[in-house]
Amino acid sequence: GSPWKHLNLTWSLRTERPSGLETGGVRRELARALDVWAKNSKLTFHEINSDAADILISFHRGYHGDGYPFDGRGQILAHAFFPGSDRGGDAHFDEEEEWTLDSSGNDDGTSLFAVAAHEFGHSLGLAHSSVRGALMYPWYQGITEDYELPEDDKHGIQQMYG
Numbered sequence: 001g002s003p004w005k006h007l008n009l010t011w012s013l014r015t016e017r018p019s020g021l022e023t024g025g026v027r028r029e030l031a032r033a034l035d036v037w038a039k040n041s042k043l044t045f046h047e048i049n050s051d052a053a054d055i056l057i058s059f060h061r062g063y064h065g066d067g068y069p070f071d072g073r074g075q076i077l078a079h080a081f082f083p084g085s086d087r088g089g090d091a092h093f094d095e096e097e098e099w100t101l102d103s104s105g106n107d108d109g110t111s112l113f114a115v116a117a118h119e120f121g122h123s124l125g126l127a128h129s130s131v132r133g134a135l136m137y138p139w140y141q142g143i144t145e146d147y148e149l150p151e152d153d154k155h156g157i158q159q160m161y162g
């Protein structure tokens, strides 16, 4: 997709206690996922409490009004829209996944940090990568605590927002 025309992006979590998780912990993991991209580009991200944010983040189950219904636990975990107005940049997460806020890899849940970092790549305009090990590779691979963005993803984001 085409990149955002401004570098100082706003974001807002629009679901209270998604999947029963503590709201503060969810916001922390989302902020860490955005920081993966901020550290490798000129992008900055500011959290606001408003539906007017560039990147609106919400959790849903099944059909939720955008033609891309979720499918219960497993398979599709989340999706995000390329940059643009209205739902452009927004990221939706499947409420029915076993989300974990523990991104150490010790927990066998699905790391919200890992999936969010991938989804925000789409929110910023990156499509899937064929490079195994890339964050934008189509298939989930848990990622470590002090995560370093792989080369392929670094190239992608710097081409757009370097």
Ligand SMILES: CC(C)C[C@H](C(=O)NO)C(=O)N[C@@H](CC(N)=O)C(=O)NCc1cccc(N)c1
Pocket (backbone or CB within 6 Å): 074, 075, 076, 077, 078, 079, 080, 114, 115, 116, 118, 119, 122, 134, 135, 136, 137, 138, 139, 140, 141
């Ligand atoms: C066709 C898309 C709506 C699939 C969807 C996706 O890529 N969302 O961005 C998705 O949930 N993909 C799964 C894999 C699948 N079941 O198709 C996934 O693990 N994506 C998130 C992810 C997380 C972390 C790393 C990577 N590489 C991928």
Ligand SMILES: [Zn+2]
Pocket (backbone or CB within 6 Å): 064, 066, 068, 079, 092
């Ligand atoms: Zn959706």
Ligand SMILES: [Zn+2]
Pocket (backbone or CB within 6 Å): 118, 119, 122, 128, 138
């Ligand atoms: Zn994806």
